[in-house]
Amino acid sequence: MFPFSFEWIWDMDHVVFMGGLWYALTILGIGMTYCIIKAAIDACRGNDEHHH
Amino acid sequence: MKHKKAKKYGMVINLDKCTGCGSCMVACMAENNVPFRKDESDKLLSITWMRVYKLTNGKPFPNTDICYLPRPCMHCEGQHEGHSPCVTVCPAVATDYNIETGIVSQIYTRCFGCRYCMASCPYKARYFNWWDPVWPDGMEKYLSPNVSPRMRGVVEKCSFCFHRYQMAKEKAFMEGRRKLKEDEYQTACTQACPAGAITFGDLNNPNHAVYRMVKPDPKHHGRPTNPNAFRLLERLGTNPKVYYLSSREWVRRVGDNYLKNESIAKKTVHQG
Amino acid sequence: MDSALIPRGVKRCSLWQFLLFISVVGAVLLWGVYAMLLCWIKGLNQTNMNDYYGFAIWIWADLAVIAVGGGAFFTGLLRYIFGKDELKSIINYAVLIGFICYSSALLILAYDIGQPLRGWFIFWHANVHSMLTEVAFCLSCYFGVLTIEFIPLILENRQIDRVPFFHHLSHNMHEIMAVFAATGVFLSFFHQGSLGGVAGVLFGRPFAFREGILIWPWTFFLFTWSAAACGPCFTILITKITETVTRKKLVKDSAIELLAKISGWMILTYIIAKTIDTWYWATVTAPSLGQTLMDFYSNNPLYGIWILFAEIVICGFVPAAILITKKGRKNSVALWIAVILAVVGVCINRWVMVLQVMAVPVMSFDYWAMYFPSWQEIATTILPVAYGIILVGLAHRYLPVFPDESELNPIETLPAEEEETVEPPVDLEQELKPAGA
Ligand code: SF4
Numbered sequence: 001m002f003p004f005s006f007e008w009i010w011d012m013d014h015v016v017f018m019g020g021l022w023y024a025l026t027i028l029g030i031g032m033t034y035c036i037i038k039a040a041i042d043a044c045r046g047n048d049e050h051h052h
Numbered sequence: 053m054k055h056k057k058a059k060k061y062g063m064v065i066n067l068d069k070c071t072g073c074g075s076c077m078v079a080c081m082a083e084n085n086v087p088f089r090k091d092e093s094d095k096l097l098s099i100t101w102m103r104v105y106k107l108t109n110g111k112p113f114p115n116t117d118i119c120y121l122p123r124p125c126m127h128c129e130g131q132h133e134g135h136s137p138c139v140t141v142c143p144a145v146a147t148d149y150n151i152e153t154g155i156v157s158q159i160y161t162r163c164f165g166c167r168y169c170m171a172s173c174p175y176k177a178r179y180f181n182w183w184d185p186v187w188p189d190g191m192e193k194y195l196s197p198n199v200s201p202r203m204r205g206v207v208e209k210c211s212f213c214f215h216r217y218q219m220a221k222e223k224a225f226m227e228g229r230r231k232l233k234e235d236e237y238q239t240a241c242t243q244a245c246p247a248g249a250i251t252f253g254d255l256n257n258p259n260h261a262v263y264r265m266v267k268p269d270p271k272h273h274g275r276p277t278n279p280n281a282f283r284l285l286e287r288l289g290t291n292p293k294v295y296y297l298s299s300r301e302w303v304r305r306v307g308d309n310y311l312k313n314e315s316i317a318k319k320t321v322h323q324g
Numbered sequence: 325m326d327s328a329l330i331p332r333g334v335k336r337c338s339l340w341q342f343l344l345f346i347s348v349v350g351a352v353l354l355w356g357v358y359a360m361l362l363c364w365i366k367g368l369n370q371t372n373m374n375d376y377y378g379f380a381i382w383i384w385a386d387l388a389v390i391a392v393g394g395g396a397f398f399t400g401l402l403r404y405i406f407g408k409d410e411l412k413s414i415i416n417y418a419v420l421i422g423f424i425c426y427s428s429a430l431l432i433l434a435y436d437i438g439q440p441l442r443g444w445f446i447f448w449h450a451n452v453h454s455m456l457t458e459v460a461f462c463l464s465c466y467f468g469v470l471t472i473e474f475i476p477l478i479l480e481n482r483q484i485d486r487v488p489f490f491h492h493l494s495h496n497m498h499e500i501m502a503v504f505a506a507t508g509v510f511l512s513f514f515h516q517g518s519l520g521g522v523a524g525v526l527f528g529r530p531f532a533f534r535e536g537i538l539i540w541p542w543t544f545f546l547f548t549w550s551a552a553a554c555g556p557c558f559t560i561l562i563t564k565i566t567e568t569v570t571r572k573k574l575v576k577d578s579a580i581e582l583l584a585k586i587s588g589w590m591i592l593t594y595i596i597a598k599t600i601d602t603w604y605w606a607t608v609t610a611p612s613l614g615q616t617l618m619d620f621y622s623n624n625p626l627y628g629i630w631i632l633f634a635e636i637v638i639c640g641f642v643p644a645a646i647l648i649t650k651k652g653r654k655n656s657v658a659l660w661i662a663v664i665l666a667v668v669g670v671c672i673n674r675w676v677m678v679l680q681v682m683a684v685p686v687m688s689f690d691y692w693a694m695y696f697p698s699w700q701e702i703a704t705t706i707l708p709v710a711y712g713i714i715l716v717g718l719a720h721r722y723l724p725v726f727p728d729e730s731e732l733n734p735i736e737t738l739p740a741e742e743e744e745t746v747e748p749p750v751d752l753e754q755e756l757k758p759a760g761a
């Protein structure tokens with residue numbers, strides 16, 4: 001799973017597979033971080049104009 | 053090429069000699085600390101690394117004929133080295149193909165018991181530990197110290213007595229040798245067979261008996277060139293390292309699946 | 325009592341009715357939990373699996389819930405990426421159903437493995453060539469996506485929404501939901517596919533083995549396709565069941581019809597592809613390995629050729645034919661039949677690709693292996709169903725799952741804020757069922 005675990009080999013298969021995995025995880029991670037930080041800022045500012 | 057020097061341990065079983073006595077099964081159980089239960093009547097739950105099957109030609113008396121077929125793990129090589137059905141599917145690399153010896157190992161402490169490998173093996177050579185092993189009183193003392201017993205929840209199978217290979221290597225090293233002699237590394241079943249039906253050795257070494265008996269064809273993944281030799285389910289492309297010999301045609305035919313009007317000679321290697 | 329938690333403008337049954345309902349289903353849940361603990365504490369000897377049947381009902385249940393849970397990713401794809409706004413009415417429920425399916429799948433996997441404490445090995449020591457590794461990774465990641473899609477709905481609960489932070493969080497998550505949905509589609513494509521690959525790569529088992537492109541056997545694509553086709557049918561089916569139980573309309577017809585139509589065309593194309601695949605396998609692949617189609621369907625008490633017929637014709641072409649016609653979709657009975665058949669069809673497919681694969685002998689001197697699950701296996705397979713019903717019950721009661729519910733079921737006298745919601749009339753015969761509302 002990580003390049004430092006001993007069965008890791010720097011071959012195409014690992015790069016493609018784990019690349020896909022980390023790509024997806026990064027998107028989810030960044031997306032959630034963005035939402036949480038923005039929510040915190042909005043909440044502190046107390047802006048409440050939007051409603052859905 | 054780097055792989056030239058590598059060994060490819062394999063087995064040849066002469067079905068004309070096998071009497072079906074089951075010594076190989078017993079020897080295997082004892083050698084490898086294979087667990088058993090009080091009630092072993094349900095064979096679908098028994099662990100038998102080596103299992104003797106009884107085959108019949110299905111003909112009525114007086115033409116009826118039977119044959120016993122011992123089945124260890126075939127240590128399949130697959131379409132290219134290491135592409136065994138079970139090794140490729142194991143999600144945790146708990147079963148591995150050793151390039152040096154061609155032996156398919158099972159790492160008990162790594163296996164988490166998903167049983168995908170069992171689903172992949174057409175020879176049903178893999179067994180699951182449904183229970184923790186319970187040895188009859190005092191039997192712990194008789195267990196082999198060279199083979200670790202397995203816990204419940206993991207899969208196990210024949211290892212071609214790999215610990216014997218390691219011990220032989222160690223002995224040779226202490227004696228300042230690098231090469232093993234043919235008789236230095238032999239599996240327990242080979243030595244136990246009273247009929248001498250099992251032969252074990254390096255299929256890459258033309259001096260070894262196994263090589264001379266089947267004459268594997270390197271161009272076709274080691275398919276035997278001896279007309280009396282065959283491998284189980286040759287057409288699947290698993291490329292087993294266990295060969296069988298029989299002078300009887302019906303026995304050779306039982307070794308694989310054929311369409312009704314298909315003759316054995318026509319067999320082709322799938323995916324080749 | 326709990327009226328402060330119930331969404332505005334909708335009617336819910338009284339709390340005691342609801343609790344009664346939950347406790348009845350909860351009893352079933354506890355039975356399953358007991359069986360699960362037995363399996364964990366005593367090991368897999370509690371099952372009827374054996375060395376011929378290493379994969380059995382659990383793996384089937386796993387594949388089946390994931391297939392029918394495919395409705396979440398496909399509806400998400402249509403709603404957020406292709407911009408089908410009608411589906412707004414059903415997307416929340418699709419996500420909830422998907423969440424239940426995938427959490428169940430992960431739970432089943434947790435007791436299916438022989439050494440549950442080593443479950444993390446599949447990630448840590450990953451063999452990137454194994455289809456099961458791909459399944460494990462994409463499944464867990466996609467479950468993360470579903471959780472992310474589900475969170476805003478929880479945050480929209482009346483009381484939680486009052487907290488400014490949560491209010492903004494759910495708003496922000498809605499804003500970028502398309503990004504999450506796209507990631508979900510990517511992950512779904514691979515795990516649905518690799519579940520098909522699990523069987524398709526077994527070159528030692530001619531019944532399961534299929535050729536393909538690159539590393540992916542045809543079953544890879546067939547599984548993704550069938551999940552996208554039949555998953556929405558499951559979403560529709562569960563919606564219809566919920567509507568029947570609560571005795572009110574919850575989702576707009578336009579949403580159901582659109583989903584049914586797309587699903588119908590997907591099923592049709594899928595079943596044509598499946599037919600071609602089956603034909604090729606029966607006439608080329610299997611004979612090249614020395615076996616005929618009938619070798620796989622005879623000499624055993626259960627697996628006859630009927631199963632192939634049921635899967636492809638009755639549960640494939642029939643629902644497709646119903647769903648692609650406007651008349652079929654508009655007719656409520658026909659719609660019911662079609663979605664049930666489609667769901668059954670995909671479940672049969674998964675059953676065949678797991679249990680029949682195990683049953684068929686490969687060596688010419690081997691025999692068919694039959695199997696019937698133990699009660700522990702049955703209880704642990706029902707466990708996720710009970711869990712799902714409870715979660716649906718809770719979500720329906722306290723979360724605005726169906727945005728169009730209040731519009732479709734206007735309440736004459738709006739209850740004053742913070743007061744008891746009006747109790748719906750209780751049908752004595754169906755005392756329990758409406759309580760699920
Ligand atoms: S016989 Fe079965 S267990 Fe042995 S190497 Fe072949 S597939 Fe693996």
Ligand code: SF4
Pocket residue numbers: 141142143144145146147162163164165166167168169170206207
């Ligand atoms: S049961 Fe063990 S050896 Fe077999 S595939 Fe699973 S983890 Fe690998």
